[in-house]
Amino acid sequence: MSDFLNSSSSVAAQLAPKRLVIASRESRLAMWQAEHVRDCLKKLYPACDVQILGMTTRGDQILDRALSKVGGKGLFVKELETALEDGRADLAVHSLKDVPMVMPEGFDLACVMAREDARDAFVSNDYASLEELPKGAIVGTSSLRRESVLRAKFPHLEIVPLRGNLDTRMSKLDRGEYQAIILAAAGLKRLGLESRIRNCLPFDPYTPAAGQGALGIETLSKHPNIKQWLAPLNDLATLYAVSAERMVSRQLGGSCEVPLAAYAQWKDQQMDIRSFVASTDGKSFCLATGNAKVNSVAEAEALGLTVAQDLIAQGAENLIPKIAK
Template sequence: MSQLPISSSISSISSPPQRLVIASRESRLAMWQAEHVRDCLKKHYPECDVQILGMTTRGDQILDKALSKVGGKGLFVKELETALEDGRADLAVHSLKDVPMVMPQGFDLSCVMAREDARDAFVSNDYASLEDLPQGAIVGTSSLRRESVLRAQFPHLEIHPLRGNLDTRMGKLDRGEYQAIILAAAGLKRLGLEARIRALLPIDPYTPAAGQGALGIETLSKHPNIKEWLAPLSNLPTLYAVTAERMVSRQLGGSCEVPLAAYAVWSEDQMQIRSFVASVDGKAICLASAQGSVRSLAEAEALGLAVAQDLILQGAASLLPNGLPQ
């Protein structure tokens, strides 16, 4: 991962932007994220005309199959990348956990913004916690990572797939199709739905996915000026943390087909990171953690690499559907 700009100021930029177009999915949460980026850009560049190009992606259209069966999280970003390539947009805003661990040639992850709560949230209309759910209760989740932990912790529950944007998932819960659902807390909080959270799940054992709760901004490599303009929006603690997390996931071929978690926290030059790889049924798990001094992106990657190597030594490759990436 190349060095990202950490801080900048308008005075250091010779020519502030006059117009920027943000490509975004059209779901309510994605539009909130794009509007948040727009407002941040307007704060730093008040004269800039910032517009949002709403788009529907393949990931939004295919709702009857699990992501692991239809191409993974990259389905949420391809159309946005096409808009960058053909000049309809200058930058694309993503939930960072949806961004592939290896960026396509010609594209950069140019900015990582401050992270919202990275934890998973338990949402139910009738029960206060996972522990309160009765035998055979149906719990919905879109994540193999969550499914593996739930099956290990609560083998008496029925874990069913749950696709769609946040409002669609909440609607399925409210119609009684599920007794509970597990969602990322960040999306609920960003949309003002924090009151729907009955419980926030602890990092141990419900370790988040790499990048969960963080926003990433993608640009074309051939437009370094746009990356420079985005520099004031970058958040150093989040950047270091997700750099380590994404290194773990990259080494283990992280995708929707792999029950893989990676979560790091960086503060005052110290980083702590926890990760696991599991079987979908929750019966096998490799768990690793590490802490150390991190003062650069290279050191963040090194700590993530050490955790990945620990998992591999424990036999994580046997839990990956396609083995270790080449």
């Protein structure tokens, strides 16, 4: 995956695209992400006609069941991949935490853009923090990872599933169905809703999901020229960090069915990573951290593999029967 980092900008300029179509979900956040990529591409290639193909995915349609029960986050990307395969679109923009850890044959994660705030956010109309919530207060979250931490720290709260796009989730809170909800801070900030955040939760213990806050762009493997055009949009620090995170998740069967967290930071050639696997009831945790000098995707993935092996050695497989062996 690192070869595109060395792409020649002069060659890319000579072969500048004339037209590109971006496949995107139609939620307001997904469209913001697609429009952001469109605007970046227009700055790189002013003569290029960049269009957005909005689509509704099965993940958007099935709102009455938890993702872990209906196929996981891959439900948010399959229709977009079909649009790539049949030529209706050239690239697909995803929240990276929704992208399966193993890319389907014929598809590439061609670009990883700069990360927004990776933290989880506490949102409530009546309470300033999780600690202020009274016994029996209803807290909504779509994540088994968040649920496991909340159950461990606040057994007196009622943790319930929360599905729908960001606007739908906020509406449910505003209607009084929940006393608080936990969302990714990145989405709220991207949509100008930062004022709704009461506080951002600390990485310890609220470690994010692999790739949280980052944007990934998917293309077909048979179109290396598109990957080359996207190369200037790559952010090296984010790429290295999410490569380590996704390796941990890949080794541990990461999906919506696994309460798994992985977050890495890369600065001055040093990478720190923290990861945990938990039981869904929050009663058991395996936690691992790592630190190493990292100067390539391969080295980042090697650190991620070491952390995953540490978790497995602690008994993570006993917590999650479906972990990939």
